[in-house]
Amino acid sequence: MKFNVKIEVMLKPGHSDPEGETTARALRELNYPIESVSVSKVYMVVLEAGSKAEAEKMADGMCRRLLANPTKDDYRFEIRETR
């Protein structure tokens, strides 16, 4: 079976987010009343797995082993079977 896995990797609370701060400053210079901006990354992954449970296990492993840095990142994912 084929699954779409949407993985979002974001900074843990309290970690400095220079890209978000730069974006906030640029938006304020365009006169938008911005309080804050934080930036995260989304990976849309298409993979083969025998079941949704197996796809979940793979997604968690991919985050821990490659996509998220455990020191500074949190992650979450959603999985749905493709048709």
Next chain:
Amino acid sequence: MKFNVKIEVMLKPGHSDPEGETTARALRELNYPIESVSVSKVYMVVLEAGSKAEAEKMADGMCRRLLANPTKDDYRFEIRETR
């Protein structure tokens, strides 16, 4: 009123996504059965606006003027009032 605006900026279909391709290759080297990976960016913006309609208008303007490149990016956003 204060609003949380979640803006996602992704490549238009057909545009080359070198970061996604590199990620797919790295995951395959870890033996994950990956078909494809595409990468997008999420901006969590907190801003002041008089109404949800005004916040939507600002979010659309921010995407067109700064966050998305009209040549290669699509964008979408969700808005909710903060409590």
